[in-house]
Amino acid sequence: MPKSISFVGHWQKVTLILWAIALVCFLFSDTEIISLDPWSELQRMIQGLMTPDFFATEYLLEALWQTISFALLGVLGGLIWGAPLALLYSNRFIAAGCAVIRSIHEIFWALIFLQIFGLSPLTGILAIALPYGATFARVFFDILLQSPQSTVETLPARTDRVSRYFYGKISHVMVPILAYIRYRFECALRSSAVLGFIGMPTLGFYLETAFRQGHYHEGAALLILFIALIGSITFWCRPRLIIIYLVLALFTLPSMHSIDASLVWRFLSQDILPPALQGVTDLSQLDLSRINELINWGKSVFFEQAIPGMLVTLLLALSALAMSHLVSVTLSAFAFKRLTGKFFSVVIRLLLLILRSIPEYIFAFIFMLLLGPSMLPAMLALALHNGALIAFLTIKQSDNVVNSSVYNGRIDGYCYDVLPKIYPNLMGLLFYRFEVILRETAIFGMLGVATLGFYIDSGFSEIRYSTALLLMACTALLNILVDMISRQLLRQNTQTALACR
Template sequence: MIRHEPRWAFFGYWQRVSLVLLVITLTCFYWADTEIIALDPWSELKRIGLGFLSPDFLATEYLFEAIWQTISFALLGAAAGLLLGGPIALIYNKPIVAAICAFIRSIHELFWALLFLQVFGLSPLTGVLAIALPYAATFARVFSDILQQAPASTLQNLPANSDTISRYVYGRFAHVFNEIKAYVRYRFECALRSSAILGFVGMPTLGFYLESAFRQGHYHQGAALLILFIVIIGTIPYWCRAKLIPVYFVAAILLLPEITTIDSSLVWRFLSDDILPPMFQSHSVELLSSDKWVLFGEWLNRIITEQALPGVLATLLLAVAALGGSYLLTIIFTAVSFKPLTGSFITAINNVSLLILRSIPEYIFAYIFMLLLGPSMLPAILALAIHNGALIAFLVARQSAATVYSQHFNGKFDGYAYDILPRIYPNMMALLFYRFEVILRETAILGMLGVATLGFYIDSNFSEIRFNGALILIFVTALLNIFIDIASRKLLATHSISHKSC
């Protein structure tokens, strides 16, 4: 008896996943608000172009202080996250620890900054803690994944009376030290971007002056700041040497702005009153009154139906459309990055382009596209797709460069698609679906530009001093990110290699 395979089985696993992803992407793009309503985009584009052709590096007051604060916040935040997340990685296999870390890292640094602003004000503590908390949870997860890959055979060769610390250091940590070091270096690059973004809420980093310059149309100044930021990230291997890190660390602590005095009464009011639902803020003895719980139910229902659900829908439409765009750009950028296919000159130009595109914060991309295309989801989709596509392509290109191709490789695209792409494709998809969680978080920033995602409603609640509503929406955001993380892990569990490098 001949067994007929279903037609769907004609496609491989990743072919099916890719086709489904593209179909869902096109559907989300169709339903998303992508109308172009800009009145005169070409004149604005000309002004932006002239700004980049003649950047004014002397226009920004306190430029060197802003550069140093950007670096110091990133360094201290990443270091604090490393000190917290490293030990937690050893117990990350406990479900309660993994759940807490998932919740913490699912909240964007910008939201942590907005929360800490209510407690510490524009203090260095706000910037450092806003980076340290989500980074600690991320370090814990990634280090746990890396340590699980350490071979167990070494432990069997250690003396039987070896203490626990020695068995851990020599039996597990030594095997994966290079991978951990590489990830910490990459995470510091991410911390620099996070530090710059904190300037959008008033912290004295490059992002503060960058946003101000673009908002006021001072493109010569904005271009200069953006170029400096790209140079800082692109030259990390040269100025961020291991021997110099202790010096930078001490200087970062000594040269931080003065920590403002914290009013304990305001902190207590925020924690005990401001974040409570309105019906419970009076501290009435009738806390258990059924009337108050009815009012609470009505209040919560309004937030869920009028803000949370529309925000979740818009966030998913935007994020999925951006994910599909990232996938297409990754395919293109990765192919162009393969030197045997395109040659040394084109590969070098492409690598410089990837550095620029992954260094520019999505917020700036979205703002520029909004000037050109008008206020809709389209600028946000393009910003997220370009930034994440360039970042994933940069990571995958390193794997393809190390891939040994067969002697039958013909140096053409069909040879690349047959010989190289199948080898790097699982890792590329793993990185892509991992970045989906990050894309969801990044919609928070773009919500501050007026795109009606969850970030837009959260920012509106903070602006209107309705911290209780903001916390509810932040909680919804965290749950959405956790759900996406679980779904992506299940999708990748048996069909791809680890995505720890992202």
């Protein structure tokens, strides 16, 4: 940045660059608004919302409970394998492995496990536990880095390693770790519901059917229940009750078939092989024509699906990132009590709860009716959901900001006094969230937006697992690339100027 415009501070610069990139992406994206008369369908939807039917869904209580129980067991599973891994996360390979696991959406993990374990609860629980574990490993590692060194240094010389570790490190970060687990549990509830979309017996099973088939009275009721479930976590999810819940969850799991080793073997030895290699038992069968077929297959998947899919995924995710930024900055300002007053801020907080609870899929669904089948509905859905989530996390901080004596309770006061204090954190959350946005683009693939998720979904529905898996590998690569770049950028950021100028 030349000296002449040095009044543009670090965060202004970052923000402007973000918007510039997003603007370019937006221009290249398919954002055509095609909608002639969505009103009759919209009217049906609003009618449904006005008169929700809570009795239309069969086995509703069971679905509610299974949503909770999959989430609980999934988070527990994630903690069991992810927490210890946090200690080894400085290892480059472990970090990369975790990034690969995280980069695949829960739905696709579930679709893989579906081939191996079938419609068993194990499928759903592992689909949560695996990516969540990888996330725990990364986040706990980051949190542990922040624990102060001084305690360890002042411990007596012969203190054993375990005490050293627990007293010197863990005890310092217990509060943020517990807070993070609580937050992830909320995420797991959403994931658990979303897994219903592909057949797990959670709320999503009925929610997706109701919306897809236009039973809006039922859909609205399920949505309201789901929002209430997430909004009331603090009331029903007491630390003391968790053990009881866990035991109950284990005992009320739907019945499972035993794990069939032959299915696992078949998946690994046949299903994931490209068509050209299926039926090949030893290397001598690998002749030129087969290799040729293999190359052609790889080429066609890569150039016809992976490359266009990646492009759309990136365009969508980057545009959505900038839109999330706008949503989060605006909504966190509106929700600031000392700016907008008590009543208004409470209303906005309720709105934040609703926006962050509703699965993106439902938003995209509604916007698609209003705006037509371009990428715009997906962008808006991602922006509203993630923007609301970031705003929710930001206002936790802004509530504790102490105003200076010049604070005047107006928007200029907010921008001068409060925003600079919360902005670095907000941007940190936003960039952190980019990984999630990138992964969530997958779900719009199932609604027809041609992201990588679209092609992966097609691979599964055409029973071409090798194609789906190759595309998943591309997804993982893309995510690792993005992760590497963002780490690089963030490192520079933290070194130069975290504080606002």
